[in-house]
Amino acid sequence: MNPYESQPARAFWRTAVAEPEPAAIGGVWTPKFAIGQDDPVLTAGSCFAARLGRGLIDHGMNFFDAEPPPPGLTRDERRARHFGEFSFRTGNIYTAAVLRQWLAWAFGHEKAPDTVWTGDGRCFDPYRPSVEPAGFASADDVFAAREETLAAIRRGVARARCLIFTLGLTEAWGDADGTVYPSCPGTVRGTFDDTRHTLRTFTFADVHRDLLDVFALARAVNPDLRFVLTVSPVPLTATAGTQHALVANTHAKSVLRSVAGQLAHEHDHVDYFPAYELIAGQPFRSGFYEPNLREVTAEGVEFVMGHFTSALRGPATAPVQERRAPRVKGGDVCDDAVLDYYGPR
Known part of the structure; x- marks a missing residue:
């Protein structure tokens, strides 16, 4: 034997x-804890996380939209202004550092900067530059809208049963004031300044520490909150480092997958769901990718959500x-x- x-x-x-x-x-997944159909579930993370939120609704689960759109917006207007994309109107959160930053601002552990980017006579929020594509009329409007999102984070975290966070990248751009941007200044919006904007490549220890802080910040408000970590199967679009894009992407996904698995091993309130493996794994032969080998097809998202919800129903x-x-x-x-x-x- x-x-x-x-x-x-x-x-x-x-x-x-x-x-x-x-x-x-x-x-492929044995859930560590139950998530009922009526349990409020938050989503945050990379662009793949936005697909998961819609998938939750399609599968009859309770996607918690903590920041619903104001009345009167058309469907296209809601989409353009990023309402309903995630549980909060933060825009894409590719790194654990940015998620930690939003929670620290929401719960008063850090003060959000008063920096505003301008262009074409409009004002933009550097920490979610694409959320309001037409910009704001004034800096005060930027800060007022940001406060609405911070209030939504407080409201959502306090009431939710589970937060699904999809890790996307290990590269990010930081500011001299210590904050981290969701995108490189000078790309979506803003102006790049090499005297204050620096590339940060987060290590295993960095991501692990930032997620521990996320758990602590959220569970200080809601001790019963559970976390499901996933890794986005969407490859990076480009690297600002010296490696070939293929090598840089493999390194980033390996770090994120390792951290997610380690935290799930260490904590009863943390689980890892293998969305990455179900799309990027060998047996699927890139069949769930669009021709650009980046975007995941609708069939791929449905395949992932089918595994997620069927596992919650029991083996x-x-x-x-x-x-x-x-x-x-x-x-x-x-x-x-x-x-x-x-x-x-």
């Missing part, structure tokens, strides 16, 4: 990954399969290849 003899089919690469049709791969019972004699392929010199013998046939 050895430990592998009692392992289920999902523990073996052949039976769990290589042999099933991609659409039939299942059992299906799989038939017990018998074991056969070992099969060793010629040329396979990996010592661990023998473990395949102990898997079900």
Whole structure:
């Protein structure tokens, strides 16, 4: 007897990954805690997180929109002004540092800067430059709108059961005042200043620390709040570093996936959901990507949400399969290849 003899089919690469049709791969997630259909769920994170929020609604779950649009806006106006994209109108949050920053501002642990960017006679918020595409009439309007979002964060965190946060990048641009931007100044809005704007590449320790701060800030208000971490399968668009984009993306996703897994291992109130693996994993052969190999198709999002909601409903019972004699392929010199013998046939 050895430990592998009692392992289920999902523990073996052949039976769990290589042999099933991609659409039939299942059992990739066992939730650590329940999330009921009526439990308010917050979403925040990268652009992929916005797709998850709509997916929650489509699957009958309670996506908590803590900052609904004012009455009278058309659907296109709501979309253009980023209402309903996430639970708060923060815009995309690609890094743990930016999420920590928003929570620290919302709960009074740090003061939000009074910096405003201008262009074409309008004012823009440097910390969510694309949220109001036409800009604001004045700096006071920028700060008033930001305060509405900070109030929504306070309201949402206090009432929610779960926060799903999708980690996207490890690269970000910081300001000399210590704050972190969601995008590089001079791209979406603003003007790049190499005397005060610096590239930050967050390490495992940085991301781990920022997420611990996120948990502490949120649970100080709502001790029952749970967190589901995911990693965006959407690759970076460009790197400001010296690596090839492919290498830079692999490094970033590896760091984020490692941190998410580590925190899920360390804390009962944190879980990791494998959205990244379900889209970018080997068995799916990039089939859930658009031709640019970045954007995830609608079918891919539905595939992810199907796994998420079906796992919350409980695991299906799989038939017990018998074991056969070992099969060793010629040329396979990996010592661990023998473990395949102990898997079900």
